[in-house]
Amino acid sequence: MDLVLTDLHVATMAGPGYGVIEDGAIVAGGGSAGDRRIRWIGPRSGLPGDGAVETRSLGGRWVTPALIDCHTHLVFAGDRSGEFEQRLGGATYEEIARAGGGILSTVRATREASADELYAAALPRVQALSAEGVGTIEIKSGYGLDVESELKMLSVARRLGEATAVTVRTSLLAAHAIPPEYERDPDAYVDLICDELMPEVAAGKLADAVDAYCESIAFSAEQVSRLFERAADLGLPVRLHADQLSDGGGAALAARFGALSADHLEYTSPGGVRAMADSGVVGVLLPGAFVTLGETQSPPIDAMRERGVPIAIATDCNPGTSPICSLRSAMMLAARVFGLTPEECLAGTTREAARALGLDDRGTLEAGKRADVAVWDVGHPRELAYWFGTPQLAELILDGQTTAF
Ligand code: DI6
Ligand code: FE
Numbered sequence: 001m002d003l004v005l006t007d008l009h010v011a012t013m014a015g016p017g018y019g020v021i022e023d024g025a026i027v028a029g030g031g032s033a034g035d036r037r038i039r040w041i042g043p044r045s046g047l048p049g050d051g052a053v054e055t056r057s058l059g060g061r062w063v064t065p066a067l068i069d070c071h072t073h074l075v076f077a078g079d080r081s082g083e084f085e086q087r088l089g090g091a092t093y094e095e096i097a098r099a100g101g102g103i104l105s106t107v108r109a110t111r112e113a114s115a116d117e118l119y120a121a122a123l124p125r126v127q128a129l130s131a132e133g134v135g136t137i138e139i140k141s142g143y144g145l146d147v148e149s150e151l152k153m154l155s156v157a158r159r160l161g162e163a164t165a166v167t168v169r170t171s172l173l174a175a176h177a178i179p180p181e182y183e184r185d186p187d188a189y190v191d192l193i194c195d196e197l198m199p200e201v202a203a204g205k206l207a208d209a210v211d212a213y214c215e216s217i218a219f220s221a222e223q224v225s226r227l228f229e230r231a232a233d234l235g236l237p238v239r240l241h242a243d244q245l246s247d248g249g250g251a252a253l254a255a256r257f258g259a260l261s262a263d264h265l266e267y268t269s270p271g272g273v274r275a276m277a278d279s280g281v282v283g284v285l286l287p288g289a290f291v292t293l294g295e296t297q298s299p300p301i302d303a304m305r306e307r308g309v310p311i312a313i314a315t316d317c318n319p320g321t322s323p324i325c326s327l328r329s330a331m332m333l334a335a336r337v338f339g340l341t342p343e344e345c346l347a348g349t350t351r352e353a354a355r356a357l358g359l360d361d362r363g364t365l366e367a368g369k370r371a372d373v374a375v376w377d378v379g380h381p382r383e384l385a386y387w388f389g390t391p392q393l394a395e396l397i398l399d400g401q402t403t404a405f
C-alpha cells in the first residue's frame with residue numbers, strides 16, 4: 001500500500017537552494033521491501049488521488065532527505081581519550097603515532113576483540129547517528145591491518161546494515177597505517193593488500209569501495225597508486241584520505257584515479273582543487289577531526305566553491321581524531337569553523353554525501369528516489385546546521401517505513 005504524507009514543508013535538496021515545497025505532499029510506495037521509492041512529490045494541491053493509500057498528516061513539519069554520513073570509522077575497540085589529554089598537553093598527533101600510539105593503539109584492541117564485541121560496541125554509534133536522522137552510513141575498516149582482522153571489521157559493518165534499518169556502505173581501508181609486522185617493509189604490506197586481501201574482499205562483496213590514507217605517517221602516493229590500480233582491476237571504486245596533515249598531492253592523486261571522493265583536504269593546493277573539479281571528485285570535509293586535533297589550516301573552501309567542487313560533510317567518527325557520533329554537530333562545526341552556509345551543510349549531508357558514496361538513488365526528495373525521509377521539529381531547514389546536541393527529529397522514514405530511533 002502507498003503511504004501518503006501531507007501537511008508538511010519539504011526541503012527536497014534538489015535545488016535551487018533548499019528546493020522548498022511549502023504545504024507539500026509525498027506519495028511513497030511502489031517497489032519491494034528494500035527498494036520503496038517516492039512515487040510523487042509536490043504541492044498538496046496537486047496530490048493525485050488514486051489507489052489504496054494510508055494518509056498521514058505531519059502537522060506542518062519540515063521534511064528533508066534522510067541524512068547520510070559518508071565517512072566513518074565507527075567499528076573499533078579500545079579507548080584513546082588519554083591521547084586527547086596528551087595532545088592538550090602539547091603532544092602532536094604525529095608524535096603520538098610515531099611512538100606506537102594513535103591508530104596502532106586501536107589496532108591492538110580491535111584485533112583482540114571478537115566480532116560480537118565489535119558489533120556490540122558499534123551498534124550504539126549507529127543508533128546515535130540514526131537518532132539524528134541519518135539513514136545511510138559509510139563504515140571503513142582499517143583497524144585490523146591483517147587479512148583476518150580487516151575481514152572481521154567489514155563483516156561487522158555488513159551485519160550492522162543487515163540488523164538495522166540504516167543502509168551501511170563499507171570501504172576497505174587496509175591502507176590506514178603500516179602494521180607493526182611490516183614496519184621495515186611497508187611495500188610488502190601493500191602487496192598483501194593487493195594480492196590477498198582485496199581479491200578476497202571483492203569475491204565476498206564485503207566492500208563497496210577501497211580507501212587509503214595518503215600521508216607522510218602512512219602511505220605514499222606511489223603505494224596508493226598501486227592499491228588503486230588493483231582496485232580498478234577488481235571493479236571497486238576508490239576514495240582517499242588526502243592532504244589532512246600536509247600537502248601530499250592527495251587531491252590530484254584521487255582525481256587521477258577518478259575517485260568518488262577526496263576527504264579532509266586541509267592542505268590541498270589550488271592545483272589539487274582544479275584536478276578534483278575536472279574529474280568530478282567530491283570533497284568530503286571532516287570538521288570533527290579538524291577541531292579535535294586543534295588544526296588551524298582550513299580546507300580551501302573558496303577555491304572549491306569557485307571551481308564547483310561538490311562539498312560533502314561527515315563525522316569521521318573514530319576513537320583517535322573525531323570522537324563524534326553526531327552528524328548534526330558536524331554540520332554546525334562546518335558552518336562555524338569552515339564558514340559553510342547552512343544550506344551547504346544540509347546539501348553536504350544529503351545530495352553531495354550520496355554522490356561521495358556513488359549512490360544515485362538517494363540524497364534528494366524527488367520522484368524515483370528511495371523513500372528515505374527525515375521529519376523535523378524545526379521552523380526552517382537552516383536550523384539543522386544551527387542547533388547541535390539538540391533532539392529535533394520527529395520521525396525517520398527509511399524505505400517508506402517509520403523507523404524506531
Ligand atoms: N585520518 C583521520 O583523521 C583518522 N584516520 C585518518 O586517516 C584517524 C584515525 C585514528 O586516529 O584512529
Ligand atoms: Fe577518516
